[in-house]
Amino acid sequence: xxxxxxxxxxxxxxxxxxxxxxxxxxxxxxxxxxxxxxxxxxxxxxxxxxxxxxxxxxxxxxxxxxxxxxxxxxxxxxxxxxxxxxxxxxxxxxxxxxxxxxxxxxxxxxxxxxxxxxxxxxxxxxxxxxxxxxxxxxxxxxxxxxxxxxxxxxxxxxxxxxxxxxxxxxxxxxxxxxxxxxxxxxxxxxxxxxxxxxxxxxxxxxxxxxxxxxxxxxxxxxxxxxxxxxxxxxxxxxxxxxxxxxxxxxxxxxxxxxxxxxxxxxxxxxxxxxxxxxxxxxxxxxxxxxxxxxxxxxxxxxxxxxxxxxxxxxxxxxxxxxxxxxxxxxxxxxxxxxxxxxxxxxxxxxxxxxxxxxxxxxxxxxxxxxxxxxxxxxxxxxxxxxxxxxxxxxxxxxxxxxxxxxxxxxxxxx
Numbered sequence: 147x148x149x150x151x152x153x154x155x156x157x158x159x160x161x162x163x164x165x166x167x168x169x170x171x172x173x174x175x176x177x178x179x180x181x182x183x184x185x186x187x188x189x190x191x192x193x194x195x196x197x198x199x200x201x202x203x204x205x206x207x208x209x210x211x212x213x214x215x216x217x218x219x220x221x222x223x224x225x226x227x228x229x230x231x232x233x234x235x236x237x238x239x240x241x242x243x244x245x246x247x248x249x250x251x252x253x254x255x256x257x258x259x260x261x262x263x264x265x266x267x268x269x270x271x272x273x274x275x276x277x278x279x280x281x282x283x284x285x286x287x288x289x290x291x292x293x294x295x296x297x298x299x300x301x302x303x304x305x306x307x308x309x310x311x312x313x314x315x316x317x318x319x320x321x322x323x324x325x326x327x328x329x330x331x332x333x334x335x336x337x338x339x340x341x342x343x344x345x346x347x348x349x350x351x352x353x354x355x356x357x358x359x360x361x362x363x364x365x366x367x368x369x370x371x372x373x374x375x376x377x378x379x380x381x382x383x384x385x386x387x388x389x390x391x392x393x394x395x396x397x398x399x400x401x402x403x404x405x406x407x408x409x410x411x412x413x414x415x416x417x418x419x420x421x422x423x424x425x426x427x428x429x430x431x432x433x434x435x436x437x438x439x440x441x442x443x444x445x446x447x448x449x450x451x452x453x454x455x456x457x458x459x460x461x462x463x464x465x466x467x468x469x470x471x472x473x474x475x476x477x478x479x480x481x482x483x484x485x486x487x488x489x490x491x492x493x494x495x496x497x498x499x500x501x502x503x504x505x506x507x508x509x510x511x512x513x514x515x516x517x518x519x520x521x522x523x524x525x526x527x528x529x530x531x532x533x534x535x536x537x538x539x540x541x542x543x544x545x546x547x548x549x550x551x552x553x554x555x556x557x558x559x560x
Contacts, residue, residue, distance in 0.1 A: 169239065170284060171382050171383075172239060173232065173235045173236045173239055173284055174232075174235075174280065174284075174382065174385075174386070175382055176235035176238070176239065177228065177231045177232040177234070177235035177236075177280070178231075178385055178386070178389065180231040180234065180235060181227060181228055181231045184220050184227060185220070185389070185392070185393070185502050186502055186503075186504070187216060187220065188216060188217050188220035188221050188393075188396060189392075189396065189501035189502040189503065190501075191213055191214070191216045191217045192217055192396045192399065192400060192500055192501040192518060193501045193503075193515055193518055193519065194206070194213055195210065195213050195214060195217070195400065196399055196400075196500065196501075196518030196519055197518070197519040198518075198519050198520070199519070214400055217396065217397070217400045218400070221272075221273065221393050221396055221397045221400075222271065222272055222397065223271045223272075224271070224272065224273045224276065224393050225270065225271055225272060225273060225274075225275040225276050225278065225279040226252075226255075226270070226271045226279070228276060228279040228280060229251065229252055229255040229279040229282070229283050230248065230251075230252055232251065232279065232280055232283040232284055233247060233248040233249075233250070233251025233252055233255075233283040233286070233287060234247075234248045234251075236251065236283060236284050236287035236288065237251070237287055240287060240288070240290075240291040242287070242290060242291060242294065246290075246320060247287055247290060250286055250287070250290055250320050250323055250324065251282075251283035251284075251286045251287050252283070253324060254282055254283065254285075254286035254323060254324065254327045255278065255279060255282045255283055255286075256270065257324070257327050257328055257331055258278065258282050258327065258330075258331050258337060258338035258339045259275065259278070259337070259339050260331065260337070261337075267337070267339065269339075270339075272397075273390050273393040273394050273397065274343070274394075275339060275343070276386065276389075276390040276393075277342055277343065277346045277386065277390075278338070278339040278342045278343065280386060281342055282327075282338065282339075282342075286323050286327065289322070289323045289326065290319050290320060290323050293318070293319035293322050293323065294319045349387065350387060350390070353384065353387045353388075353409060354387075354391065354407055354408060354409045356485070356488050356489075358409075359409050359413075359484060359488060360481060360484075360485060362380060362384060363414075363418060363480055363481050363484055364477065364481060365380055366379075366380040366381065366418075366423075367418075367423070367424060367476060367477040367480060367481070368477060370423055370424065370461075370466075370467060370476070371466070371467060371468070371469075371473040371476060371477060372467070372468065373467040373468050376423070377423065385411070387409075388409060388410060388411040388412075388413070389411045391407030391409060391410035391411065392407075392410040392411040392412065392499060392500075392501075392502060394406070394407055394410075395407050395410050395498055395499060395500045396500050396501060398500075399500045399518060405497070405498040405499075405500050406498075407498065408488055408491045408492060408498055409488075410498065410499040410500070411499065411502055412499040412501070412502055412503070412512075412516040413484075413487070413491075413499050414484065415499075415509075415512050415513065415516060415527075416483065416484065416487040416513065416523075416526065416527060416530065417479070417480045417481075417482075417483025417484040417486075417487055417530055418480035418483070418484055419455060419505075420483075420509045420527065420530060420531055420534060421452040421453065421455060421457060421509060421531075422452060422455050422456060422457020422458075422460070422461070423457060423461075423480075424457070424461075424466065424476040424477075424479070424480060425479050425480055425483065425530070425531070425534040425538075426452055426457035426460050426461065426466070427452045427453065427457075427509060427531060427534075428479070428531055428534030428535040428537075428538050429460055429464075429466070429472070429476075429534075429538050429542060430445055430448050430449055430452040430457075430460050431445070431449075431535055432445075432535060432538050432539055432542040432543070433445030433448070433460070433464070433542070433546075434446065434449070435543075436542075436543075436546045436550075437546055437547065437550040438546050438549040438550045438553060439553065440549070440553070441464065441546055441549065444459065444460065444463045444464065447459060448460050448463070453508050453509075454506040454507075454508060455505055455506050455507075455508075456506070464545075469545070471541055471544060471545045471548075472541055472542070472545060474541065475537050475538050475541045478537070479533075479534050479537050479538065482533075482537075483530045483533065483534065486530075487526070487530075490526065495522065496517065496520060496522045496523045496526050497517035497518060497520035497522070497523055498517065499516045499517060500516070500517060500518045501515065501516050501517075501518055502516065503515045503516055509527050509528075509531060510524045510527050510528050510531075511524070512527065513526060513527035
């Protein structure tokens with residue numbers, strides 16, 4: 147099995163490395179990183195307003211409308227904020243003028259949201275338009291970059307200073323992008339925004355389904371098991387879908403409605419990311435009982451980082467990656483726990499994710515906060531940790547016994 151894993155790694159690594167370095171993915175990651183602090187701020191106010199304690203709700207009632215203002219401003223105008231940040235990220239990566247590039251990206255986004263009468267659609271700013279806010283600015287800036295690189299050079303005009311024709315020609319790429327965007331919007335039987343939403347709807351439904359999340363988990367964890375950063379490859383494609391679901395859930399509960407998206411950003415904290423990818427906190431706790439001196443020392447050294455979701459020491463120290471013994475529970479445990487979580491959220495036994503918290507927030511506290519103060523979610527994360535320990539236990543101790551015997555043989559030979 148080890149040889150098979152090594153062959154798979156050698157075959158996949160160069161392809162996936164090239165894929166993860168695609169310009170569009172780099173722009174996407176950069177733009178979403180820019181928007182991240184705003185999502186955290188909006189989520190903080192969601193948590194504050196959604197705490198289910200009667201005494202707390204009575205206490206904040208006089209200022210509740212004011213507390214909802216940051217949520218409404220950030221989440222109701224989320225697509226506009228995304229369009230701004232995507233425009234800036236694409237401009238920065240293409241090394242264009244940040245003022246011109248960002249402005250063109252925003253204008254192009256607004257243009258594709260115009261109605262037949264020339265007015266902005268009411269859905270132009272909300273999270274429903276999220277994917278339009280990603281795609282249109284990126285395409286607009288890529289078009290601007292291409293036209294800038296293929297622009298006409300000012301001709302020799304005798305005594306006329308070169309700066310004069312240059313000043314006229316400098317705006318041609320921007321004009322070209324806006325003309326093409328306007329013509330496409332005008333000639334298309336559907337608005338570009340509607341078309342993009344129609345294209346992405348099946349993917350949104352698929353990624354929010356039980357089967358969809360299981361496939362995603364398996365591929366992500368398999369890549370990790372092969373020594374490839376699965377989150378960078380799979381997560382880069384999925385983060386927009388999860389983020390849109392989070393914002394929609396946050397807006398729903400703020401408006402007094404029920405959350406509807408199970409696989410929102412933060413859902414993977416219920417299983418996969420307990421102490422790091424693969425529920426590594428459970429494996430770290432198992433390492434504390436190891437017979438191998440190296441494993442026991444690693445367990446003590448890694449316990450505090452794992453509590454805050456930092457798992458690299460265990461992932462590469464045991465190691466977990468490229469390890470035929472540990473890769474089975476490493477893949478199986480998160481899939482089991484996330485599957486159970488999906489069923490529990492679907493049955494409303496525990497609350498859905500409505501807020502985002504820093505990724506280093508410890509397990510149990512994490513579950514309580516991301517669900518807007520649902521104590522049942524915190525208890526479930528504790529139960530998940532215990533389940534993960536029970537499943538990891540026999541696999542780890544089989545590996546530990548093998549390593550301990552090797553240490554004994556080495557000690558005798560020395």
